[in-house]
Amino acid sequence: MSSNTNPYYNENTILYYNGKFKNASKVSTDLYGQTLHYGYGVFEGIRAYKTSSGTKIFKAREHYERLKKSCELIQIPFPYDIEELTQKTYELLALNHFSDAYIRPIIYCDPNMSLTKPNGVNIMICAWEWGAYLGDNLLNIFISSYCRPHPKSIKIEAKVCGHYINSILATSEAKNNGYDEALLLDSDGFIAEGPGANLFFEKDGELYTPQLGNILPGITRATIIELCQDLGIKLNQGLYKPHTLKNADAAFYCGTAAEVVGIKSINKQNFPLEWKDSLGKKLQTAYKNLVLKNELSTQTN
Missing domain, CATH: 3.30.470.10 (Aminotransferase class 4, branched-chain amino acid transferase, N-terminal domain)
Structure with a gap:
């Protein structure tokens, strides 16, 4: 060095x-x-x-x-x-x-x-000292042409240095095309995760997130799941195709570096629900209260 x-x-x-x-x-x-x-x-x-x-x-x-x-x-x-x-x-x-x-x-x-x-x-x-990795503004994301590695080719649940070449390629492609960040699918075409963050999306008052198996089991992701239980938010984990996300009401990324950051659009298609009215915003506030050990309840809107 x-x-x-x-x-x-x-x-x-x-x-x-x-x-x-x-x-x-x-x-x-x-x-x-x-x-x-x-x-x-x-x-x-x-x-x-x-x-x-x-x-x-x-x-x-x-x-x-x-x-x-x-x-x-x-x-x-x-x-x-x-x-x-x-x-x-x-x-x-x-x-x-x-x-x-x-x-x-x-x-x-x-x-x-x-x-x-x-x-x-x-x-x-x-x-x-580092601010929020993806910034504080809502993100415009892009479905990457790169997919996540097949789980039989690597240990997808391990945070391995070499795996992040995939993330660098996806983020660079997104930025080169005028977007803030990428979204990667898995090798079967299901929604996986961002290059350095897990994805949640909202539809009709419920949250959805890709199931484990083709994604990194994020610690912030686990924290959001715990907060959903605390707040009485119904959470579904499964396999979802991109069209399901495009028909969602709102979405957000979460990760240690990114914390909780809202998503404005996917491939230039805006989500209809205002961020301030979304479950993501509620969870963003609850997460910040938790990490700061704020005296406000995690149920603060």
């Missing part, structure tokens, strides 16, 4: 690397690593929020458990203690004077040019 000016670190930034806190501009990595050459590594995206009771990492255990599970699914060793990683992450935030921050743990592999299990692994945890 060379010292330069970028949005993620500067000459004072501290990161956690293989058990020690180090200056980000002075840490280097091996150019022969399996992760660099083959994308054979796993990562997480986690958020910390400034709350009324101090800085709190939202669902830290769930994220680190998924990091461990991702490693297990693709046969990368995970010689780390989740409680210790959580504590080190809080220390990392304090060292960088961060209250609201995005946190990126990554486990990457030692040099190994063969297509075999790793010779050894490393862990790095960094953090930076």
Whole structure:
């Protein structure tokens, strides 16, 4: 890692690397690593929020458990203690004077040019101040010509570095065509998810979301499902074709980086329900109250 000016670190930034806190501009990595050459590594995206009771990492255990599970699914060793990683992450935030921050743990592999299990692994945890990944405005989305990888070709439920080439291609295609973000279908033509977020849509006062199997089981997605139960919102999980989404009343994306963000249109076709009147807006407010440990009820409109 060379010292330069970028949005993620500067000459004072501290990161956690293989058990020690180090200056980000002075840490280097091996150019022969399996992760660099083959994308054979796993990562997480986690958020910390400034709350009324101090800085709190939202669902830290769930994220680190998924990091461990991702490693297990693709046969990368995970010689780390989740409680210790959580504590080190809080220390990392304090060292960088961060209250609201995005946190990126990554486990990457030692040099190994063969297509075999790793010779050894490393862990790095960094953090930076980052707003909502997809912004705060309603999104115009585009059904991508790229589909999600077939679940028999990879471990679709693992958050693997190399999988995100698919996401980069889809997002780049959407932006090149004048849209804010993409929507990917699965290999059978059913709605899957966004490049970095899960999809929900509303029809006649009920919510719908693609079922597990061809999507990443998002932690924010699970949180939205919990909030639906709390708020008495009927939620359906299944297989849906694009025409079902195009006939919906409203829709939104959710993810750790994106949080909850409304969708204005799909392929230039606007959703008819005003965002302010949608279940998505209600859940956006409830989610924000939850992560901030707001004293307002999650049922606040």
